[in-house]
Amino acid sequence: MTAARRRDRGVDPIPWWLIALGALVALYFILPTLIVIPLSFSSASAFEFPPKDFSLRWYENFFTDPVWLTSLGNSFLVAVLAALIATVVGTAAAVGLNRLTGRLAGFLRTLLMISMVTPAIVVAVAVYISFLQWHLTGSLLGYVLAHAALGVPFVLVSVTAALGGFDATLLRASASLGASPLRSFVRVTMPLISRGVITGAVFAFVTSFDEVVIALFLRSPTFQTLPVQMYNSVTFELDPTISASSSLVVVAVTIIFLVPLLIGSRKKTR
Amino acid sequence: MTTPTRTRRTPRPGWLLLVPALALLAGILLVPLFQSLLRSIGTPEFTLDHYASLFTDGVTLTVLGRTAMTAVIVTIVTFLLGYPYAYLMTRVGPRLRGVLLVIVLIPFWTSVMARNYAWIVLLQRGGPVQSVFEFFGAGDIVFQGSVVGVTIAMSQVMLPFMVLPLFSTLGGIDRKLLLAARGLGSSPLVAFWKIYWPLSRGGVVSGLILVFTLSLGFYVTPALLGSPQQSLIAQLLAQRTTQLLDFAGAGALGILVLVITLLLVAWANRFGGTISAIGVASTSRTKETR
Structure with missing residues (x-):
């Protein structure tokens, strides 16, 4: 070698x-x-790099200022609910599409994926105007529904990939032994595709947690998410608390993405 | 006799499982888009004036041209940096290749706002990037509030979309062909140009179209790093919606941008599945380690 x-x-x-x-x-x-992480420990009240002195004042600010904390809580709540909805409907769609063939199935798959290539701003503007009429702007429900729709393609892709190695004869075996379709799904399909489902859920969560463009349009004085508050802090307020928020988000997302990796390596060593 | 029973046994309610996802997408994405299409041609009654004025108002075309130009520059930059990088990925050992792949995917999972904030700090007047350029005697380049800064920040996040399709194409090229050409007496450049480049063209084309298309829709980066005087099409769309409250005009502009994007995506699909490429790209991190 x-x-x-x-x-x-x-x-x-x-x-x-x-x-x-x-x-x-x-x-x-x-x-x-x-640079995001060293920036967050800077003591300067202006955006500067490299930092001259180190302090924890922006972290302190982040965890004591109700505006930042509320935004963080909102983001977390929206992302959990949006990921939950996206995972359930996306997994169902992937399982359904896996059984179908033909042009129509191909068309529907593309249709479900379309939000991945549609410019976010076009969706945001259209959603904003329609949500104004439906009284969904600035509400938890509005954010959750919009972000759930964005998360579906990620779940679809990862569950479809997991189903690629799935042997359909297992379902027939399970049915012939008397299991109902639902029982077969829970006991046979689900354990085999669980990694795909978890990956999809993680992507849907992060997509929602990090989404800015639609969030900027749906925001209201009473309800906004963390990315919106971060946007405010660089446009209107010039508030360096964004540095603490940035590094927390970067670290959190990195850990979240490591979870499926760790599950994978644990399975490998088993 | 066995065949009909088998087809009958195949679980039928496949279509039903699609209903929730289709309902969500229809309700949240398709209905609003359809409503904005209706508004753009039906305000106050059926008219194409809102579309006509896009081409005659003197602003939209200028901004569209500037957006296309920015997208072209971003595409060229990502190609010039992405092609050698993808090639390098095919040449190194599996361990280093894994590291290089993780590095490619870092922009994907660096939060949008964190990334743009970092670029603001790096590119601001008197910031690190300007200091480096000053050192080389080019201190008068303005990065923040100009198309230059927007291009630098956009290229970074668009690079994965160039590198990943290129990597999958370049990885499939048999390098023995190059060695054979060298053995037959051609220079490295000729061997590259006559053999390697034509074989890599599929990945190149899909990478180019993908990056150009996605670059057209950027909103946050130009809004934060660019300037209102040099706004891009997404900013114009936002401004017409939230400041001018010109919903019909914004609808027309949005539909125009959407149609351009979808046409480009359909075109790119003929060179190897853009949508699936993005999907694979976004989940390839977990795939690679499986």
């Missing part, structure tokens, strides 16, 4: 400039994420 690799390197080396360029691009990818 090493001999082959060494020979390979001799005939077909990776040019040094490619490695240098790759490193620069990698830095470009991680630069904003990288």
